[in-house]
Amino acid sequence: MSEQTQNTRPRLFVDADACPVKAECERVAERHRIEMILVSNGGIRPSRNPLIRIVIVPPEPDAADDWIAENARARDVIVTNDIPLASRGLEIGARVLKANGQEFTEANIGNALAGREIAAHMREVTGEQGRNAAFTQKDRSKFSSALEVLVQAVLRG
Numbered sequence: 001m002s003e004q005t006q007n008t009r010p011r012l013f014v015d016a017d018a019c020p021v022k023a024e025c026e027r028v029a030e031r032h033r034i035e036m037i038l039v040s041n042g043g044i045r046p047s048r049n050p051l052i053r054i055v056i057v058p059p060e061p062d063a064a065d066d067w068i069a070e071n072a073r074a075r076d077v078i079v080t081n082d083i084p085l086a087s088r089g090l091e092i093g094a095r096v097l098k099a100n101g102q103e104f105t106e107a108n109i110g111n112a113l114a115g116r117e118i119a120a121h122m123r124e125v126t127g128e129q130g131r132n133a134a135f136t137q138k139d140r141s142k143f144s145s146a147l148e149v150l151v152q153a154v155l156r157g
Contacts, residue, residue, distance in 0.1 A: 008075075009034055010154045013068045013094075015080035016040040016054075020135045021099045024144045025079055026052060032151050037071075039064045075154055079147070083109075095154055100139050101146035 012029050014022060016038040029036035029051055036052045038044055041059040057063035065085040072078055074093030080086055086096040086104040096104040 010075045010077055010151070011072070012036040012151070013072050013076060013078045014038045015064055015068060015078070015082055015085060016044055017064060019079065019081075019099060021079065021140065021143050021147075024140060024147065028144070028147045028151055031148075032155060034151065034155075039067050077147070077150060077154060095150055097143075097147055097150055099135070099143055101142035101144075103146065103150065 012025055012034055014025050014036065016022060017040050019025075022038065025036055026047070026049065030049065033051065036049075037055060038052065039055045039057060041057050041063060044054050044056070046054060055067060057067050062084075065080075065082055065088070068078060068080070068085060069088040069092070072089060072092060072094045076089075076094045078085070078089040078094050078096045079099065080089075080096065081098050083104075086098075087109050089096040090104060090106060090109055098104065
């Protein structure tokens with residue numbers, strides 16, 4: 001594969017801290033022979049897979065998000081549940097997918113950002129922390145299917 005072709009192929013960025021679908025991402029990356037970049041502030045096991053690169057960032061708030069936003073480009077795929085990172089990814093032309101299989105788009109990012117602000121305000125007012133639902137095998141399957149479809153669409157151009 002030429003360097004020109006390699007540079008135009010999409011890459012798969014994973015906001016890896018607390019990401020429940022790293023194994024599913026690896027399977028899709030391997031199937032399509034695309035580079036997968038796991039970005040974390042630590043605690044990620046090294047992989048022998050040559051398609052996987054691990055980037056360790058300082059343990060500062062949003063360091064992984066900042067690294068992804070600064071290094072991703074149009075046509076890359078970003079896997080994250082972080083709404084501000086999703087917004088930044090969309091701004092550069094990347095495709096962004098949540099771990100539950102929902103794609104962030106220009107049509108839904110505004111509502112997601114507003115909902116995040118409302119939830120933060122409610123936590124501040126009530127002092128209660130939200131609870132995340134358990135991540136199920138059905139969620140894993142939905143994510144895998146959504147990522148496969150998204151990667152195929154990006155590869156087709």
